[in-house]
Amino acid sequence: MVEIEYRKARIKLGNIDLVYEPAEDSFLLADAALKEAKAGMRILEIGTGSGFVSTVLLENLKDIRLVATEINPNAATCAKTNGVEVIRTDLFKGLKSRDPETHFDLILFNPPYLPTSEEEKVPGWLNYAFDGGISGRETLDRFLDEVKDYLKPRGEVLVLISSITGLEAVKEKMEKLGFTVDVIARKKVSFEELMVVRGKIL
Ligand SMILES: C[S@@+](CC[C@H](N)C(=O)[O-])C[C@H]1O[C@@H](n2cnc3c(N)ncnc32)[C@H](O)[C@@H]1O
Numbered sequence: 001m002v003e004i005e006y007r008k009a010r011i012k013l014g015n016i017d018l019v020y021e022p023a024e025d026s027f028l029l030a031d032a033a034l035k036e037a038k039a040g041m042r043i044l045e046i047g048t049g050s051g052f053v054s055t056v057l058l059e060n061l062k063d064i065r066l067v068a069t070e071i072n073p074n075a076a077t078c079a080k081t082n083g084v085e086v087i088r089t090d091l092f093k094g095l096k097s098r099d100p101e102t103h104f105d106l107i108l109f110n111p112p113y114l115p116t117s118e119e120e121k122v123p124g125w126l127n128y129a130f131d132g133g134i135s136g137r138e139t140l141d142r143f144l145d146e147v148k149d150y151l152k153p154r155g156e157v158l159v160l161i162s163s164i165t166g167l168e169a170v171k172e173k174m175e176k177l178g179f180t181v182d183v184i185a186r187k188k189v190s191f192e193e194l195m196v197v198r199g200k201i202l
Pocket of ligand 1 (some may be wrong): 111129
């Protein structure tokens with residue numbers, strides 16, 4: 001099985017035809033999350049994929065309590081193999097029934113962020129890794145509409161977006177929902193710029 005090593009963590013990737021292969025977006029979110037997370041925090045990762053970001057956090061931070069969700073069953077199995085506690089579900093569904101303590105200090109999501117037409121969809125579960133709907137923000141918008149219900153007071157959200165996703169539209173939505181918004185990491189990768197957007201509830 002293919003494995004990668006990143007920031008002291010070894011992550012088994014499983015079959016990359018079935019599970020999203022960690023890339024620059026995953027690395028940028030993992031590094032930003034490592035800076036924001038602190039010992040003792042309760043952390044939720046939505047859409048953990050192979051479990052890459054969660055595994056990096058678990059291997060580098062003491063005393064965190066981390067749970068993840070993932071819609072793709074192949075990815076959920078891969079993340080479990082990497083030692084991540086993962087619930088196979090759509091976004092936040094199933095969290096309440098599984099865990100009575102469903103409020104988190106930090107919630108992370110590297111969503112499918114590419115604008116995608118019907119013809120651009122890829123077959124099978126892997127489509128969930130890429131397909132952001134026509135706007136590129138369909139899954140992210142659903143996430144943002146719900147995320148405050150799962151945050152502790154003064155909790156924060158980190159989302160990975162691309163310049164193609166539209167920073168202004170994401171900022172506007174988050175601000176309307178009551179978040180204070182900052183871009184805390186950026187990286188240019190060929191035709192796009194990747195960004196980690198932080199939303200804080202004050
Ligand atoms: C861009 S990939 C990122 C994977 C991993 N977090 C990383 O950074 O390498 C997006 C992940 O979100 C998952 N996903 C997409 N929509 C989802 C949903 N509604 N609920 C849960 N997971 C979802 C996909 O299956 C995919 O694994």
